Amino acid sequence: MDIALIGRIVPVFVQAAWTTVELSLLSLALGLAVAALVAMLRLSHVAALRFAGAAYVSVFRGTPALIQIFLLYFGGPQVGIQLDPFAAGAIALGLNIAAYMAESIRGGVLSVDRGQMEAARSLGFGEGQSMRWIVLPQAAKLMIRPLGVNAVALVKGTALVATISVVELTYTAQRFIGSTYKPFEIFAVTAVLYMIMVYGLTLLVDRLDRAYAGEA
Amino acid sequence: MNDTRPMIEVRGARKFFGPLEVLKGIDFSVARGQIVAVIGPSGSGKSTLLRSINHLETLDGGEVWLDGVQVNQKLDRRSFERHINGVRQQMGMVFQHFNLFPHLSVAENITIAPIKLKGMAKAEARALALKMLDKVGLADKIDAFPARLSGGQKQRVAIARALAMQPKVMLFDEATSALDPELVDEVNLVMKQLASEHMTMVIVTHEMRFAAEVADRVIFMADGAVVEEGSPAELFRNPKQERTRSFLKKFLNG
Amino acid sequence: MQGLDFSIVPEYWPLIGKGLWWTVVISTASAVLSVLAGIGFALLVLYAPPVVRYPVRLFMWLFMGTPLLLQLFLIYFGLVQIGIDIPAIWSGIVALSLHFAVYNADIFRAGIASLDKGQTEAARSLGFGAWRTRIYIVVPQAVRGTVPAVGNMMIALLKESSIVSMIGIAELVHSAQLVISETYRPFEFYLTAAALYYGLNLILEAVLRGIERKVELSR
Numbered sequence: 001m002d003i004a005l006i007g008r009i010v011p012v013f014v015q016a017a018w019t020t021v022e023l024s025l026l027s028l029a030l031g032l033a034v035a036a037l038v039a040m041l042r043l044s045h046v047a048a049l050r051f052a053g054a055a056y057v058s059v060f061r062g063t064p065a066l067i068q069i070f071l072l073y074f075g076g077p078q079v080g081i082q083l084d085p086f087a088a089g090a091i092a093l094g095l096n097i098a099a100y101m102a103e104s105i106r107g108g109v110l111s112v113d114r115g116q117m118e119a120a121r122s123l124g125f126g127e128g129q130s131m132r133w134i135v136l137p138q139a140a141k142l143m144i145r146p147l148g149v150n151a152v153a154l155v156k157g158t159a160l161v162a163t164i165s166v167v168e169l170t171y172t173a174q175r176f177i178g179s180t181y182k183p184f185e186i187f188a189v190t191a192v193l194y195m196i197m198v199y200g201l202t203l204l205v206d207r208l209d210r211a212y213a214g215e216a
Numbered sequence: 217m218n219d220t221r222p223m224i225e226v227r228g229a230r231k232f233f234g235p236l237e238v239l240k241g242i243d244f245s246v247a248r249g250q251i252v253a254v255i256g257p258s259g260s261g262k263s264t265l266l267r268s269i270n271h272l273e274t275l276d277g278g279e280v281w282l283d284g285v286q287v288n289q290k291l292d293r294r295s296f297e298r299h300i301n302g303v304r305q306q307m308g309m310v311f312q313h314f315n316l317f318p319h320l321s322v323a324e325n326i327t328i329a330p331i332k333l334k335g336m337a338k339a340e341a342r343a344l345a346l347k348m349l350d351k352v353g354l355a356d357k358i359d360a361f362p363a364r365l366s367g368g369q370k371q372r373v374a375i376a377r378a379l380a381m382q383p384k385v386m387l388f389d390e391a392t393s394a395l396d397p398e399l400v401d402e403v404n405l406v407m408k409q410l411a412s413e414h415m416t417m418v419i420v421t422h423e424m425r426f427a428a429e430v431a432d433r434v435i436f437m438a439d440g441a442v443v444e445e446g447s448p449a450e451l452f453r454n455p456k457q458e459r460t461r462s463f464l465k466k467f468l469n470g
Numbered sequence: 471m472q473g474l475d476f477s478i479v480p481e482y483w484p485l486i487g488k489g490l491w492w493t494v495v496i497s498t499a500s501a502v503l504s505v506l507a508g509i510g511f512a513l514l515v516l517y518a519p520p521v522v523r524y525p526v527r528l529f530m531w532l533f534m535g536t537p538l539l540l541q542l543f544l545i546y547f548g549l550v551q552i553g554i555d556i557p558a559i560w561s562g563i564v565a566l567s568l569h570f571a572v573y574n575a576d577i578f579r580a581g582i583a584s585l586d587k588g589q590t591e592a593a594r595s596l597g598f599g600a601w602r603t604r605i606y607i608v609v610p611q612a613v614r615g616t617v618p619a620v621g622n623m624m625i626a627l628l629k630e631s632s633i634v635s636m637i638g639i640a641e642l643v644h645s646a647q648l649v650i651s652e653t654y655r656p657f658e659f660y661l662t663a664a665a666l667y668y669g670l671n672l673i674l675e676a677v678l679r680g681i682e683r684k685v686e687l688s689r
């Protein structure tokens with residue numbers, strides 16, 4: 001182990017890790033918003049909307065995230081979408097994780113006992129009101145863990161944008177491995193930074209899940 | 217039947233679960249071809265005793281012997297592992313919840329041990345399985361999977377599985393108490409048939425009538441100790457201990 | 471803006487088809503290896519002596535906490551560094567196999583832990599030793615119980631195999647890139663590649679459903 005090298009590169013890698021964090025947060029926000037929409041489509045009474053939701057999930061889960069990123073970044077200009085690597089990466093990752101998160105949301109809603117909706121309707125709540133006041137609050141607790149799993153996958157998935165030269169952690173690692181020929185040292189530094197994010201987030205999800213789902 | 221050495225001998229068996237003393241020094245022996253029924257209230261240590269004979273529980277004190285060989289002898293780990301696997305092949309154990317292997321067909325459940333442990337040829341093992349299934353009246357289920365069998369059928373297959381190893385003794389731990397009442401008789405019938413063939417058996421049961429019918433000797437346990445033992449006639453008709461009397465009264469009235 | 475023209479796609483089918491073939495080969499090999507290694511890791515984590523158990527746990531923890539692409543770079547550049555010079559395709563297969571083996575191991579470990587204790591006892595009472603009990607009774611059942619979860623991993627593996635294009639392995643994405651460097655038509659060819667992955671994915675899902683049904687009968 002070349003400790004001196006590690007000491008020298010840490011600041012650069014911390015900088016890169018910050019880019020990974022920004023990327024993750026942006027994709028997460030976009031992903032959640034799109035996921036909520038897709039989940040609504042999936043749960044709609046209108047067959048065409050249900051189909052549209054199912055198609056979104058099927059297409060985005062049925063193809064590699066890497067190709068989705070390439071399509072948007074390299075193929076986008078052909079259809080008039082010109083984005084810098086960071087924006088293309090964040091959007092593609094967000095749209096991709098949205099397909100998985102939509103299923104987590106839908107799963108949560110469907111796990112709430114049907115009787116809850118019926119009881120709410122019998123009290124005179126409308127369909128939307130029942131969903132908003134009775135079903136969703138219960139479903140939300142059930143979604144914490146699966147959505148947390150999605151978010152952790154997203155953080156690891158951000159590495160893919162290294163392929164379109166976004167200067168995040170994995171890209172930086174690749175570059176430094178190429179220039180120093182010290183793969184193990186570089187991996188150690190990069191792994192520690194990823195693991196702080198990944199296991200930190202895992203811990204947070206555990207806490208949230210225990211705090212909210214535990215009482216359900 | 218001229219060998220008078222006991223088939224099973226338990227001396228001073230003691231067992232703790234944490235601070236709880238579950239077996240408080242148990243002595244008993246089972247002669248060749250003898251059938252012993254063990255009865256007693258729930259939690260009295262019957263299962264623990266039976267499982268200790270098979271070394272599924274490790275005794276904290278005392279000895280278990282099978283046909284002149286000490287089951288729980290002190291050996292280094294590897295030697296003991298070899299020793300105990302050999303000893304267990306000579307004992308058939310039947311569990312309350314059957315414990316059939318769900319990923320294996322009935323035939324495979326019965327043949328896996330003869331094939332893997334005794335090196336028996338597949339064809340021979342299958343013939344053996346058929347013979348054992350015939351004994352328990354389930355020859356037609358040879359290629360079924362356990363999930364498709366009733367509880368009574370499962371337990372009969374479990375008995376066939378144990379018998380296929382040609383054991384010297386059979387140990388039954390409440391073999392019928394997980395069964396619906398109408399399925400109990402088919403299993404009891406198989407056990408009675410084994411009795412008529414002079415199989416050495418230890419039967420833990422809560423069915424007093426069955427114990428009286430099939431056993432040569434009945435042991436009544438309470439609180440981890442043997443309270444009283446004797447022939448079924450003595451123990452059921454004329455119990456000497458107050459503890460036995462109150463247990464039997466509760467059972468016969470309830 | 472260039473406009474889209476899919477009519478040129480068929481012309482490049484031989485190259486794309488070859489890439490598709492290699493995607494199937496690499497995914498299948500990695501899937502099989504990841505399941506076998508996953509079972510191995512699970513057994514080591516559960517039953518091996520501490521000197522083996524803890525390093526394996528550390529390794530799993532490390533590989534679960536980092537991205538596949540990073541692991542691929544480590545293996546691709548690292549193996550040479552420690553004197554193992556193997557073709558890139560093997561680096562790709564090793565990376566995919568190890569990455570998914572770790573997740574499979576976690577699934578198998580949970581599957582084994584959830585098995586009824588009576589199963590082990592029944593096997594032991596017949597005279598099976600500890601390891602034979604694991605091999606003949608515990609593992610086959612745990613594997614059956616975890617088919618759906620491991621199947622999901624294999625679906626992920628198929629898609630993530632696209633990452634090995636980054637070390638120059640001529641699978642589907644890399645083939646598409648070659649064609650694009652000639653034609654300057656990224657949209658058409660990435661979309662074609664995506665459609666082919668989608669098709670492979672449908673086939674894989676059907677296969678997994680078939681396996682699940684078959685396994686369901688023997689549970």
Ligand SMILES: Nc1ncnc2c1ncn2[C@@H]1O[C@H](COP(=O)(O)OP(=O)(O)O)[C@@H](O)[C@H]1O
Pocket residue numbers: 233238256257258259260261262263264265
């Ligand atoms: N694995 C165990 N851990 C702790 N306590 C146990 C365990 N197995 C049995 N016991 C306790 O030992 C006592 C005797 O149990 P058992 O032998 O199963 O009785 P019986 O079969 O007569 O109903 C009970 O109090 C039971 O709760």
Ligand SMILES: [Mg+2]
Pocket residue numbers: 262263264390
């Ligand atoms: Mg019991």
